[in-house]
Amino acid sequence: MIVILKENHTPQQFDSLCGWLKAQKLDIQVNRGYRQTVLGLLGDTTQLDADLLRALEIVEDVKRVSEPYKKANRKFHPANTVITVGDAEIGGGEPVLIAGPCSVESREQILAIARLVKDAGAKLLRGGAFKPRTSPYDFQGMRAEGIELLLEAKKDTGLPIVTEIMDISQLPLFADVDVIQVGARNMQNFELLKELGRGDKPILLKRGLSSTVKELLMSAEYIMAGGNSKVILCERGIRTFETATRNTLDISVVPVLHELSHLPVIVDPSHATGVYRYVKPLAVAAIAAGADGLIIEVHNDPEHALCDGPQSLKPGAFAEVAELVRKITPFAVR
Amino acid sequence: MIVILKENHTPQQFDSLCGWLKAQKLDIQVNRGYRQTVLGLLGDTTQLDADLLRALEIVEDVKRVSEPYKKANRKFHPANTVITVGDAEIGGGEPVLIAGPCSVESREQILAIARLVKDAGAKLLRGGAFKPRTSPYDFQGMRAEGIELLLEAKKDTGLPIVTEIMDISQLPLFADVDVIQVGARNMQNFELLKELGRGDKPILLKRGLSSTVKELLMSAEYIMAGGNSKVILCERGIRTFETATRNTLDISVVPVLHELSHLPVIVDPSHATGVYRYVKPLAVAAIAAGADGLIIEVHNDPEHALCDGPQSLKPGAFAEVAELVRKITPFAVR
């Protein structure tokens, strides 16, 4: 960490700062220029609060040289993390397909889709029971009943299930869920992250709409700091000025996250674009860029879906995507 | 609501759509052009899910003419909502100052600041007990103990208190809190909003970092739909490409929100900029633009604050801001 001091500081301020830093068990290297003094801090600065330093009268700016995340950091854990769920090894080299409807809507619907996506090659079934909707007047999901239906589909097909949690109080309902999804709007719901960190279920952590790569990794760190190291990172589009797609799929984060972290990275082309016609090109693009998997919305009857229909593929289209992913995998960049 | 149909639809699709819309008790006006057919829907479309319509094969696009929020909408409630808390009438014409430290850090600290900001003209005391921090290794707030200390400061000074809730499970601790703050990261924590909608405490709802004005109003609607109409909207900066300030204070939303909604609108210049030197100019700018109040961070010893020091004013500087706000109020645009 580098601390840039203001030009006109007093020796007292300087001594006081250095004394405090040494008390934090840091070594200090002083760099006096003709206009500015710069301190280089050596030692473990992960737990040092840069904001606190910036608050000091004597400090002009603070720049981190190393990242404030540790458990999620590839520097301290060079090998890829592989998370095994059912037959799938997420992060294990073979891209994993997660598929299913936006919302669980009925027993018939979820069973039918589960069988179809399994046949097409999906290794996990997704489906929303608790739905975060912008409007209180929109369909809020089948909730507890939706989870029951997902478990029935799991029993029927053998596919492990992924579904979203929206509040700590719902956790007891997730006892038999295989992967718990934290949605984009909850990526910085820190109380929820801490609670999930106390468990040992794999967590699918979606990037927030305006969250940086660093913030995504810090949220993973919240879960990992509690002891749960099974975190799957998911890019699902960020909010930008462009409105041609619902959000902007930031595909660059696939190689960026693989460089910074050992955690698996999957991509959600359905929510990123909001348009089913763009799902296929972006799905194969993500795999080509090295993604460890995809999470894709599939519906047997998108014309009557209760939510997010425009972005859902019909099963036949999903099977085509799955086939293309298999063909492109040998040429993916990793 | 306007529904634009695709060029090549069949009469069957058309009849099926119109039948369904009529079942929703909507009147339909058909507008046939030489390339496109457009339906105008008349009636209450608030609870109609535009996404569902867009999913239909026959539909090219759907455009809302009226807004999907109702209780927060000025069209249906022309008079300003005034929320009375202690001596303060938020939305009542006189700008209300809310001030206090970022975090409650000790009994001495919060009592000292409470007295100082009261003397300077603040009508409410703010202070963080539960702190949302990006890093799990940063100070997380004094939590329950912090709320105890705030209540002590309230008793001592008579100032009502505003403090942030981060999870539904913390609600019992907020029984004696006067205004519950929902932070930017929780603006779309819908389960929390619903729970707060069941109570009757005033809610200070901060705009999310990448939330649109419409989404902010929809989140207010979540609270109001549950029966709690005491919502105070708060602009605290949005995330943009600019890094000269921590976030970009979107001051335009003051007149925009006043036009669209009857709810009071306050501004937080401290979090928006992250730099104490910019708090004063932006505070008076917000009042000039018609804001109903300000929430400002004040610290008696910013050099030793445990978080967010760089954006906190010393009490003397806060008193100057308060004085300037009083002078500028007669010329504010409302």
Place this chain on the structure above:
Amino acid sequence: MIVILKENHTPQQFDSLCGWLKAQKLDIQVNRGYRQTVLGLLGDTTQLDADLLRALEIVEDVKRVSEPYKKANRKFHPANTVITVGDAEIGGGEPVLIAGPCSVESREQILAIARLVKDAGAKLLRGGAFKPRTSPYDFQGMRAEGIELLLEAKKDTGLPIVTEIMDISQLPLFADVDVIQVGARNMQNFELLKELGRGDKPILLKRGLSSTVKELLMSAEYIMAGGNSKVILCERGIRTFETATRNTLDISVVPVLHELSHLPVIVDPSHATGVYRYVKPLAVAAIAAGADGLIIEVHNDPEHALCDGPQSLKPGAFAEVAELVRKITPFAVR
């Protein structure tokens, strides 16, 4: 085009508006709801200024149903445009590789790189002679001399050349240049676009850092309206809040632009990320998503490049990208 009228308009205002619209040779379909009146305009509204309509007291809002671009629009020109330059057919099904240094720096450099990228499979040579630099103190390019050197490299290798124009006054120097590049910062330099529209050289039009898809197509329309239909669209990253990469490569625009327009679409992964390590994954991702080509920075000695070194590939790395592009092409989504 749909015109939504304000609730309280007078019959005089209404008649005056309808009279004016009819004078524009438009048919009007009136849609009276119980709260709002909506006009549907039928006919050619491409040249109608929506801003002008919005200015009228009687009008609440105007929504376009059809796009304001015509010559660039796939609706009016369903077949792909193929632009032939040398051996390359841009938009012809086979992805075209354009490669070369950020800046032309010397005769030796440009000749060496030209040969290397040709051997690796590039069909066009790129190189900057006029360089748009943020700082007036940074290297501004070799200018006229740089173009001379590019032409020499063209003569030596047979590769057609692509280079950027920054001002109309430079146009005479571009007489023998094969493809003229308009940089991101000039995407809305309308005088330049008009001038280029009067010529017949292929134009490589880069998307502005904060330009929407629609604005990019409108800028193509500026060139095409003048008679020059040889426009190659180029995605090179947009400006967002994320700083992990220099800009955010908006890969979704590949299928979006192919849907909206018949013009070829290429991708620049070098400028988008600013980091050479991310060029390969994003290059193959772009091809997988259906891009008609790539423009990639290659340097024989990036350690001593005068600008943009961090994003340049060494020739060996470029050859690997070219090889991978060939392998992935059969599986690209188009």
Place this chain on the structure above:
Amino acid sequence: MIVILKENHTPQQFDSLCGWLKAQKLDIQVNRGYRQTVLGLLGDTTQLDADLLRALEIVEDVKRVSEPYKKANRKFHPANTVITVGDAEIGGGEPVLIAGPCSVESREQILAIARLVKDAGAKLLRGGAFKPRTSPYDFQGMRAEGIELLLEAKKDTGLPIVTEIMDISQLPLFADVDVIQVGARNMQNFELLKELGRGDKPILLKRGLSSTVKELLMSAEYIMAGGNSKVILCERGIRTFETATRNTLDISVVPVLHELSHLPVIVDPSHATGVYRYVKPLAVAAIAAGADGLIIEVHNDPEHALCDGPQSLKPGAFAEVAELVRKITPFAVR
């Protein structure tokens, strides 16, 4: 400037880098940590290309401690720059109002508006002769004839005129123009900036839609590096995800620019919001925050304006704004 080296560099690489840096007349302070080596560079690094350094294999990152702009920098020029045009002293303490129509449309129009805005207190007349329009089919301005009409209005009223240049080739027409405006889309048209730097006319430089504060100052530096120090900075809204206003007025840049630079800063609330109803609150907010002036669109007949009508004030409304600005000036923060 701080240079962070990669962990595994060779002594040869290190010596080669230090040798090169010393050749640039810089002093080097070496800071060896247990994981990282950091170099502090002392001396004039303004003209050092950070990109070039980042390109080196040995370098992990480069961080500037001081800003790369010099002539625009308040550090090297502590006193405010005051630019005198006619009666107005821009930057002189009294806010200056610049007003007029979006476009010059006719002799009658410009003369009428010029007289009205003069009466209301404007010190300069604005009006567009060359108009940058997104669509080639929209009105492009009266061009040379428009400038003639502006000069006539100047003669009639004595008001100096401000009008936008779009290309170097138009410069001869600007011989009698008092202030030349560079629009947002041309903020990084570096050839134009250089040409304007060779003259001595005041330049009103508008911030680009996605330009940072630093980039705005670097563009000012382009003009100033050529010898012309009369630059007026103008904030006119940036592009963000929010669509409630056309752009997002970044009011924070008023104090930020005043801190970083000695140049005057004015605000354009008309283009920022695109809605006339929001012009008044944002105009007074900008003055309260310390702006040195405002540029406001005024039309005598906005219902028939050929462009940008929705954001133009009628003369009466402008007079109200001018009156309020006078009242609020004594309380502005500077």
